Amino acid sequence: MSVSKTKTFLPAFCKTLGILFLYIFLGLFIDSAYVVENYQDLQWLANLIMVVVFSIILFKVNPRIREQMLSAVLIAVAGEYAFSLGLGMYTYRLENIPHYIPMGHALVYAGVLYFTKTTYVKKNLKLLEKVCTAIVVLYASYFLLFSIDVFGFILTVITLLFLRNRPRERLFYLVMFLSVAYLEIIGTSFECWWWPTIAWNKIPFLPSANPPSGISFFYFGLDLGTLWFYKQRHKIAWKRMKKIREIGLKNSNYRN
Template identity: 35%
Template sequence: MDAVVNTLFFIDEKYNIRKQMVFAVCFPLFTILALGIDSVYFNDHYFDGRQITNLLVVIYYSFFFWFSDSYLRKLMFVMVFLSYIGELIFCPLLGMYNYRTEAIPLYVPFGHAIVYASGYVFAHTEWAFKNDNQLRKYFAAGFAVLFLLVGIFLKDVFTLILGTLFFWVLKRKKWQNLYCFIAICVIFIELTGTFFQCWKWVPKIFGLIPVANPPMGAVFVYAGGDVLLSKIVDYWKRKQQVSNIEILK
């Protein structure tokens, strides 16, 4: 068992930066395909494609995982479980949004991991590193304008609240572009999913706070979740390093 864990999460033998980038770049097209098959339109005109989408997403996740480096693998693995817990809190418990069917689709937690991994890969490209300072300015201005426009014209108070929290996280994390790249992927999948009616946000959160469908401020959930995700993975990494040292002794 230890050998399997070490192979999957602590050895970069299968890491292939080019193939990893291919999966990140293909993320938008794959998202449209997968969510289109799970859409209300597809269900009404053909058949319920939920199981096909489940299979496609799990396969895509598996290949993305396989060709990633060991650290990103750990992030993707933990993200599946962390996002499922988040789904249970935000969907059935707090009732912020609803899926096409009553149950949370299997593909959702794996999809969250793909979204995160795609943003992570883009943020760690050579181009992103070279243009880090400029991107920080553009991202900050772009997201500020986006949140304000949505809040004012769509009366999305929820986005104004979460958008403020998103900038709070950015400031605490020293304006790392990682969160902005992930946020762009989040916005894309939210727009695609709600367009195909795979899920729908309620008109008012807790029956009080007006929200658009989807709210752009949802990016804060990923930013906030990443803080916890990174701590879990870093703890896992440190624990493994300590175990390796003890074995060598």
Template identity: 30%
Template structure:
């Protein structure tokens, strides 16, 4: 079940860039969400511009594969945001929109999950981190369905089960583990300051839902999985188009050559 986890007992190298990306994103998330809590639309849009500048700057040091993964994550997450929030009403932002900083924010969140997943600390302590995440998220989910909180969280418990599937059956468990930390951070801050609020009753399942749901990281894992799985398809499509164009050019050159004769 742990075949995709790093080998135990190995000391992996630490790269400052990975920790910088994570620390910078954690800081930006807090500043952005707290700033947006009482911001007008103009300031919200300005935060969006800053988000794109920061994301592009961080991507300059990444390879093509990671850049494509981030692009896919941004596109998929943005579509999902518009469907889940304004259309379905699963959660609602202050202005009933999808703030301008959300698309680049998803890119930074995904990049942070990748950076943490490949970091020396996560690779070296993979088992301990896994245990910590399972205990914390598991207890959180149990608390949500225990009847203690006024607003139950059966959706969160279901999402925690989905998260377990991603973790033990997915191709990139370290990314999913890392996603738990950054997404829990942003969800707790965002809901605490009122930047957005989750519906007490899920509009699809009609189950009680926490604010935020305890297993909310599972939604972000879906974005990560699509980004990781979609990148090879994009590269293959790019190669196929390139080969087709090259073949077309070869046929055109051959045709022109025969015409000249």
């Protein structure tokens, strides 16, 4: 996984999200109900592979991303135990928290971040925002109409409203939404986990699909949390970066 300097879509995608999506598919297949039924329970292997892959990527990324990935793992551990085991929001195949899951959250975060930093994305930012927004709306609408996914649709609407006032992070969150949608479809299709038919299995007026379309809304807390931890540990560097950014924005407005 690396930042691609190419000006075309396919290489930028393949070197970042393409690698991530392939790994998600293969990793979740190893932990799938199909493999359990036809071979044996290989969740231990999925955990082992994740440790190896995560360690390699952690070694290759720059120090800032490395620190954020480690923070993401800690936040993901807390989130998984709270939402899955505590609140019953979703349930894993063995009714546990597989060890590969928290590290997987960090890899999704890194993959999306690297994609949005590619040269292609920077040169086509507005176009990609429009395309991703359209896909998000169509995806959530499809689930609402054909799976009665009221819960997911409401979360999607909240997400889009949230992004209206976040132009700098908008594409990152849109790509995160679609990446999580892919992950959830693969994971639930392989029966690695499942979602109840109503939100939290407790709110009857919020029917939910398996998976809910807008569930990536909760992943945004992962990004905000990692950013908060980084700011707390590097307050001086963060303030300096903000000043540089503000100067750049003023110069850009002056030229326009």
